Amino acid sequence: MVPPWGSPAAHGAVPGRVVVLGGGVVGAACAWRLAGRGHRVVLVDPVPGGGASRAAAGMLAPVSELHHGERELLELGLLAAAGFPRYVADVERAAGGAPTGYRACGTLVVALDAGDRARLADVRRAQERLGLDVRALTGRECRRLEPLLDPGVSGGTLVRGDHQVDPRELLRALRAAARDRGVEHVAETGEVLVEDGRASGVRLAGGAVLRADLVVLATGARAHPHAPVRPVKGQVLRLRMPPAGHLLTRTVRGVVRDRDVYLVPRRSGELVVGATTEERGFDEAVTAGAVHDLLRDAQALVPGVAELELVEVLARSRPGSPDNLPLIGFGEVPGLLLATGHHRNGVLLSGITADAVAALAAGEDVPPEVAACDPGRFGSRTAAREEVRAR
Structure with missing residues (x-):
């Protein structure tokens, strides 16, 4: 399928330029996976991992975290937990053996x-x-x-089956793996630049603009107003x-x-x-x-x-988020892909979110458990998403 963001590069063999806004564990994982697909990726964050990722305990606990009425979150968490050993093994290998602190300890x-x-x-x-x-x-x-x-x-x-990982070690390994794949880091704050009704890049706090074919918003609780978090x-x-x-x-x-x-x-x-x-x-x-x-x-x-x-x-x-499910998918602005709203499960869901972001950027399908996280469940529908569905 043709990637849904509509850039000239997206319709050819050459991948596009992507700016990932937010360098916590979710943003860093997205940047790494996107670079692995051949995209030219810039990660924008003044202090990567300085937000919620720094405080996270790293429990991989979809069963222990079960709350009444959160069946979809449970299914997403179980899928993420099942794939977590492969995810951290991939990260450690890509980071030259850097540890992630993963322990299958129950x-x-x-x-x-x-x-x-x-x-x-x-x-x-x-x-x-x-x-x-x-x-x-x-x-x-x-x-x-x-x-x-x-x-x-x-x-x-x-x-x-509920295990743990060290989020700080995981983030260090992700950053090393991303650097090895050519991800550029810009140590500034930024905001999504919207022109002619679509996301065209990121405006940095210093005034410079990073143009992009696709912007991935992974700024966590600061993703508002582009996401209901x-x-x-x-x-x-x-x-x-x-x-x-x-x-x-x-x-x-x-x-x-x-x-x-x-x-x-x-x-x-x-x-x-x-x-x-x-x-x-x-x-x-x-x-x-x-x-x-x-x-x-x-x-x-x-x-x-x-x-x-x-x-x-x-x-x-x-x-x-309003229903405690993350928001993974295209938001109200074409060219803007959301990866936020993970609440207490950001570390657990970082790998599956990154896989989904890379797939969505290529116009590919995602598992049903991830599709349930489509921001459209709150009533928004984007031209990008409708273009994918039309195919």
Whole structure:
């Protein structure tokens, strides 16, 4: 099929020029995949990975993250999780062996008291009805897997297929892989340039214009007004575990008196604790209350957390969409391809989003799970999308 963006190059054998606006894990993955298709790619971001990607814990957890009414998001996440080992292997190979911190370690979800255990059992029944791989555990069985859990842990669920990756290592590897494929980086902010009703490039903050046949918008929560996204604040802690012995061997998610908390141990000795979910606009201030609450709940599950060094506290804005599905596809402006709205699943969905963006840029079909993320579900239809469908 002919690529839908309508440039002269798009109709011949020579790929077009693409500007990717936003250099987080989604934007970097898109730039890398597009360059692999032969496009001339420029990535625009003053501090690549300085936004939500920097705060992300890297949980690859479509099953653990299951929420009522999010069946399409679950299916998308399961597809992404199934392809994630291949994705990170491709990235590591393209980056000359640079690590991504991928660990197929599974996730243990635990409950502290009887009320928490009942809530966890409700979620597990929903997971079982959907045929998901979950196993109920007693409190003793949970502590057999993770001996440093608090004796008060009363039960849990083992989710073998929910793994983890280190987003910072993944982003470094993606940037190296992209550079190797000739992706140019412009360290400025920019905005989509719309001329004669279509995206014709990106105007940089300094006034220069980067012309493009296609613009990929991957600026996360700042993709508004071209995408219906909003900022969802999240505060995250990073602690350092002692080199002699780590507190945990796998990701532990917990329900502590009806509050959610997670602990993600890295091989490096880092322990990520998070995360708040706050509808506060673009407020990235770290608050004492959030730090207190996260440490209190983490310590309730794993008392040894109290002895760890607190090395970093971050607040960032996740890009939320009206239905929590990302927006992957052509927006209201021809020549503009959206890759945003990933909310709490940006790292998990980065590979499948990049594959979809590269396919859509070539006028190819995407899997049904990705097609459900078409921005047109909110009522917008573009000339570019209609041109593809007409074929």
